Amino acid sequence: MKKNITALFIGFSAMLQAQNTISGTVTDSKKQPLIGIAIDIPELHIGTSTDENGNYSLSNLPNGKVKLAFAYLGFATQNKTLNLQNKETTLNIVLEETEFQMDEVIVSTAFNKLQSQNVMKVEHSSIKELQQKGTSTLIEGLATIPGVSQVSTGTSIGKPVIRGLSGNRVLVYSQGVRIENQQFGDEHGLGLNDAGVESVEVIKGPASLLYGSDALGGVLYFNPEKFANTNTFKGDFNQRLFSNTLGSNTSLGLKTSGKNWKVLARGAYDTHSDYAIADGDRVTNTRYNETDFKTGIGYSNSKFSSVLRYNFNKLDLGIPEEGIEAQSTSKKTEYPKQGVFNNLLSLNNVFFFEKSKLDVDLGYISNDRSEFEDSDVAVLHMKLKTFNYDAKYHLPKIGNFESIIGIQGMSQSNKNSGEEFLIPDATTNDFGFFGTGNYEWKSNVLQAGLRFDNRKIKSDAQGIPGLAGSFQAIDKSFNSFNASLGYKTNLANDLSLRLNVASGFRAPNLAELTSNGVHEGTNRYEVGNPNLNTEQNVQTDLNIEYKGSHFEFFANGFYNHINNYIYTSPTGAIIDENSVFDYIQNDAKLFGGEIGLHFHPHPLDWLHYETSFETVTGKKQDGDYLPLIPANNWNNTLRTEFKIKNWLDDGFASLQFSTTFNQGNVSGFETKSKGYTLVHLGFGGKIKFGKTAFDINLNGNNLLDKSYIAHLSRLKVDGIPNIGRNIVLGLNFNL
Numbered sequence: 001m002k003k004n005i006t007a008l009f010i011g012f013s014a015m016l017q018a019q020n021t022i023s024g025t026v027t028d029s030k031k032q033p034l035i036g037i038a039i040d041i042p043e044l045h046i047g048t049s050t051d052e053n054g055n056y057s058l059s060n061l062p063n064g065k066v067k068l069a070f071a072y073l074g075f076a077t078q079n080k081t082l083n084l085q086n087k088e089t090t091l092n093i094v095l096e097e098t099e100f101q102m103d104e105v106i107v108s109t110a111f112n113k114l115q116s117q118n119v120m121k122v123e124h125s126s127i128k129e130l131q132q133k134g135t136s137t138l139i140e141g142l143a144t145i146p147g148v149s150q151v152s153t154g155t156s157i158g159k160p161v162i163r164g165l166s167g168n169r170v171l172v173y174s175q176g177v178r179i180e181n182q183q184f185g186d187e188h189g190l191g192l193n194d195a196g197v198e199s200v201e202v203i204k205g206p207a208s209l210l211y212g213s214d215a216l217g218g219v220l221y222f223n224p225e226k227f228a229n230t231n232t233f234k235g236d237f238n239q240r241l242f243s244n245t246l247g248s249n250t251s252l253g254l255k256t257s258g259k260n261w262k263v264l265a266r267g268a269y270d271t272h273s274d275y276a277i278a279d280g281d282r283v284t285n286t287r288y289n290e291t292d293f294k295t296g297i298g299y300s301n302s303k304f305s306s307v308l309r310y311n312f313n314k315l316d317l318g319i320p321e322e323g324i325e326a327q328s329t330s331k332k333t334e335y336p337k338q339g340v341f342n343n344l345l346s347l348n349n350v351f352f353f354e355k356s357k358l359d360v361d362l363g364y365i366s367n368d369r370s371e372f373e374d375s376d377v378a379v380l381h382m383k384l385k386t387f388n389y390d391a392k393y394h395l396p397k398i399g400n401f402e403s404i405i406g407i408q409g410m411s412q413s414n415k416n417s418g419e420e421f422l423i424p425d426a427t428t429n430d431f432g433f434f435g436t437g438n439y440e441w442k443s444n445v446l447q448a449g450l451r452f453d454n455r456k457i458k459s460d461a462q463g464i465p466g467l468a469g470s471f472q473a474i475d476k477s478f479n480s481f482n483a484s485l486g487y488k489t490n491l492a493n494d495l496s497l498r499l500n501v502a503s504g505f506r507a508p509n510l511a512e513l514t515s516n517g518v519h520e521g522t523n524r525y526e527v528g529n530p531n532l533n534t535e536q537n538v539q540t541d542l543n544i545e546y547k548g549s550h551f552e553f554f555a556n557g558f559y560n561h562i563n564n565y566i567y568t569s570p571t572g573a574i575i576d577e578n579s580v581f582d583y584i585q586n587d588a589k590l591f592g593g594e595i596g597l598h599f600h601p602h603p604l605d606w607l608h609y610e611t612s613f614e615t616v617t618g619k620k621q622d623g624d625y626l627p628l629i630p631a632n633n634w635n636n637t638l639r640t641e642f643k644i645k646n647w648l649d650d651g652f653a654s655l656q657f658s659t660t661f662n663q664g665n666v667s668g669f670e671t672k673s674k675g676y677t678l679v680h681l682g683f684g685g686k687i688k689f690g691k692t693a694f695d696i697n698l699n700g701n702n703l704l705d706k707s708y709i710a711h712l713s714r715l716k717v718d719g720i721p722n723i724g725r726n727i728v729l730g731l732n733f734n735l
Contacts (some may be wrong), residue, residue: 035054058230075095080093106124107221130142140187152722171220171523173222175346186318201223206504250268272331287334288316292312304486317339367386446487447486449484495541498541567620610637657707660710676708
């Protein structure tokens with residue numbers, strides 16, 4: 001495989017370069033030139049913007065079909081596909097004004113369509129939008145997206161939940177590579193920093209057709225920040241301060257691009273004290289520190305595009321076990337604590353042919369995780385090394401029909417070197433191949449696909465049989481066929497309907513197959529089951545969406561049936577003062593959805609009202625409820641936009657009421673949760689003093705200092721509330 005890819009690199013580099021150029025002018029409906037319109041070719045990692053006359057130019061482009069996106073806040077995004085053949089092309093664009101957000105190109109789905117053209121409904125949010133809400137971590141920001149929530153341990157550890165499914169049932173991608181970081185563990189968070197991340201796309205539902213095992217519940221797809229526009233240099237400095245944790249987040253980024261080469265680098269550092277609850281007490285050892293560094297280098301010409309990225313992330317996390325004890329504002333973590341080192345290396349390549357193209361993504365992840373109980377000697381030390389490969393061939397388009405065939409695979413090894421073992425030394429190997437097609441006619445789109453996967457897991461025998469920490473050797477193979485079918489149509493002007501039916505699967509993880517001991521953070525003795533079968537689900541999604549000039553409305557409904565759902569069940573036995581839980585299986589179902597609207601009344605162009613409601617119910621076949629199902633939530637936001645003379649541009653102010661309802665539908669060993677309403681306030685914009693300009697946002701989260709306990713908080717069993725009032729100040733300077 002590696003030799004073939006190297007040969008492709010050498011062969012295509014030797015080809016003669018085509019000389020394609022696209023240029024033109026971008027105007028509004030009144031034929032006035034538009035300044036600063038972003039023109040982007042995502043697959044080439046090339047971008048530019050219009051000058052003071054609305055003109056733009058892009059050169060050194062490949063033959064064949066090229067997709068361009070023209071986007072600017074306040075105007076409807078246009079996506080253009082051109083068939084280039086060794087010539088100069090003039091493309092003039094007229095953008096129509098719109099009061100709502102830009103229509104984004106979706107990268108996480110197969111054909112990279114605009115959201116409005118996509119068969120599958122995908123939630124898209126920029127990291128800037130999430131940060132403007134005053135969230136302190138990436139996972140906290142994700143939890144503000146309808147249908148997404150988090151299982152949290154204080155403010156430092158959060159695991160994503162999509163429509164009631166979490167852990168290994170939600171797949172995370174960054175830099176085009178699947179993230180593997182022992183995500184089966186309750187204390188193992190997302191492991192990503194929002195610095196150097198452009199946006200996130202959320203697929204709510206089975207995406208195994210494109211991503212294989214572990215995409216049974218959905219996918220979080222993080223898009224890295226873009227390179228600078230051609231022949232430009234950019235630098236920025238970001239600083240955020242948090243009153244509650246006396247914390248700070250600092251980020252510095254530099255990037256430049258020439259005609260072919262481009263490079264960027266960004267460093268970030270976070271540090272936080274123990275968080276304070278509403279009465280002012282601090283929750284002991286919820287402090288944490290995080291260091292993050294990202295860099296990338298890219299090269300593109302008319303025959304291929306290649307981008308190499310690297311991400312180093314270091315986490316120093318306190319593990320709260322004492323509750324509210326000794327009060328301290330120190331940022332130095334105490335025992336017990338975790339030390340996590342992540343190294344992520346990715347290589348993305350696109351090879352262009354006359355009427356087709358080939359995408360090849362390679363990734364390597366090293367996850368080094370240690371737990372320290374009372375000294376600097378790690379009692380738990382796991383090293384996980386993962387190599388990923390993903391190749392997609394986009395076949396020549398036949399009329400209105402597009403198609404892709406591809407292969408994916410993963411080779412993974414887990415090694416232990418501490419005193420305690422959570423899982424045995426093991427290797428995991430995945431291989432899958434798939435095909436998918438997209439057919440468009442008039443206002444209709446039909447998309448379908450098939451896939452086959454195989455996962456092999458082999459582990460070593462360790463310890464003394466019958467005693468805690470011992471593991472039997474296993475050698476298991478899991479196979480799965482999956483399919484998807486989606487249809488999108490316009491029922492009327494501005495009114496669209498999407499209907500999707502897809503299957504997904506998840507092979508049981510090592511913890512579920514092999515556990516034999518007290519698992520980290522669970523306070524229970526868990527016993528694995530080597531006879532577990534693959535989880536297999538079928539989900540039906542219905543989306544109705546209306547987008548008018550001053551009113552938007554959406555309604556999403558889903559029904560998810562899962563065969564062989566894996567969960568823990570108490571046996572009634574006690575070992576070492578801990579209740580014993582077995583891993584067992586049962587069929588399950590989840591159903592619910594999201595509904596919302598966005599109202600922008602005319603002629604009050606400065607006013608926006610948004611509301612959304614989300615609900616999910618999860619049950620086993622026997623009628624009992626599934627664990628870790630988020631409570632129903634209702635969000636209401638009033639937002640104003642304004643400009644103050646010549647010193648504040650893009651100003652905004654927002655008032656949000658977030659209501660979480662009682663959660664009484666709980667599993668046998670869960671406790672019910674009371675509802676609560678939180679009030680958030682935000683203000684921001686671009687401040688200008690002469691030639692100096694910077695972005696500012698000021699947020700008051702939980703402004704009324706409400707004392708509450710989230711249903712998915714892992715500190716709930718100890719009666720410890722979530723974070724109290726938090727004032728957040730954010731500044732962004734362009735250098």
